[in-house]
Amino acid sequence: EDQVTQSPEALRLQEGESSSLNCSYTVSGLRGLFWYRQDPGKGPEFLFTLYSAGEEKEKERLKATLTKKESFLHITAPKPEDSATYLCAVQETDSWGKFQFGAGTQVVVTP
Amino acid sequence: EAQVTQNPRYLITVTGKKLTVTCSQNMNHEYMSWYRQDPGLGLRQIYYSMNVEVTDKGDVPEGYKVSRKEKRNFPLILESPSPNQTSLYFCASSSTTGGLSNQYFGPGTRLLVL
Numbered sequence: 001e002d003q004v005t006q007s008p009e010a011l012r013l014q015e016g017e018s019s020s021l022n023c024s025y026t027v028s029g030l031r032g033l034f035w036y037r038q039d040p041g042k043g044p045e046f047l048f049t050l051y052s053a054g055e056e057k058e059k060e061r062l063k064a065t066l067t068k069k070e071s072f073l074h075i076t077a078p079k080p081e082d083s084a085t086y087l088c089a090v091q092e093t094d095s096w097g098k099f100q101f102g103a104g105t106q107v108v109v110t111p
Numbered sequence: 112e113a114q115v116t117q118n119p120r121y122l123i124t125v126t127g128k129k130l131t132v133t134c135s136q137n138m139n140h141e142y143m144s145w146y147r148q149d150p151g152l153g154l155r156q157i158y159y160s161m162n163v164e165v166t167d168k169g170d171v172p173e174g175y176k177v178s179r180k181e182k183r184n185f186p187l188i189l190e191s192p193s194p195n196q197t198s199l200y201f202c203a204s205s206s207t208t209g210g211l212s213n214q215y216f217g218p219g220t221r222l223l224v225l
Contacts, residue, residue: 004153006153031210032210032211032212034212034214041219042218042219043115043201043203043216043217043218043219044154044201044214044216045216046212046213046214046215049212049213087153087154089154091210091211096161096210096211097142097144097159097160097161097167097211098156098159098167098169098170099144099156099169099214100156100170101146101153101154101155101156102153103151103152103153104153
């Protein structure tokens with residue numbers, strides 16, 4: 001069965017303490033992998049799309065990378081405003097409309 | 112302002128009483144989708160629609176119905192709600208240009224079924 005697994009479930013960081021979140025996936029054919037940020041009480045907000053192994057995308061303190069079996073979201077020198085739940089999702093090649101999300105990683109950055 | 116709206120935002124109902132959650136987008140997106148979010152399980156897709164009159168099942172469609180008669184609207188219907196449908200529901204939309212790479216999510220509807 002296709003699966004998307006995120007680790008760790010929760011992460012507590014000091015401001016400036018860099019870290020990485022993991023998203024591992026098993027699908028028959030990957031069309032795209034997506035990262036979203038979700039703040040409490042709100043809907044997810046799009047961050048990145050990755051399509052092929054070796055691809056990297058960056059936005060401010062966030063950098064997403066993709067291999068054939070997993071993706072990493074690196075948070076460099078985080079600030080308290082980076083506190084959120086980060087979700088990854090996969091889209092398969094033979095079913096564009098279907099998306100499978102991981103359970104998310106809750107990140108708390110303390111001053 | 113580009114947005115996805117959902118109504119109601121909060122709803123308490125009783126088992127078996129039919130309800131509809133509305134979803135509307137103003138971005139002329141072809142694609143729309145419904146998800147439910149439960150603690151520890153993340154977002155699970157209920158139904159999606161690639162365009163008007165085209166709908167398909169996601170991973171957890173049981174107990175739900177949808178329709179897509181207009182491009183901007185994608186209502187979610189629970190004909191006989193049960194307590195296990197208590198959840199936080201999100202509607203999303205995206206343009207098919209670019210392969211659905213960016214889904215815009217609504218603010219969520221919190222449903223409690225007693």
